[in-house]
Amino acid sequence: MQPKPFYIFLYLIYYIYSIYLVVKMTDEQHKMTTMRVSTATLERLRKFGDFGDTYEKIINKLLDKVEGKQEQGAVDEQSTQGS
Numbered sequence: 001m002q003p004k005p006f007y008i009f010l011y012l013i014y015y016i017y018s019i020y021l022v023v024k025m026t027d028e029q030h031k032m033t034t035m036r037v038s039t040a041t042l043e044r045l046r047k048f049g050d051f052g053d054t055y056e057k058i059i060n061k062l063l064d065k066v067e068g069k070q071e072q073g074a075v076d077e078q079s080t081q082g083s
Helices: 006-031 040-047 055-082
Strands: none
Touching: 040 055
16 A cells, blocks of 8 residues: 555655754754864963863863852852852
């Protein structure tokens, strides 16, 4: 039994729409910008990265550490105030 042309059409619309959603989501997540830094800062960033890390990954690692320490500091401050 052959699928009806209408169902094939619906499947194609669904398939094209799902591809559109993936591309749209990917574009929104990967919008990039340019940031100027001195060569000295660039060298400092390289020291924090592992081989093959992008600068974005290095910067995100550093931000995660800073944000984690800030959150930990807030928790420590709350616990000392409660004592």
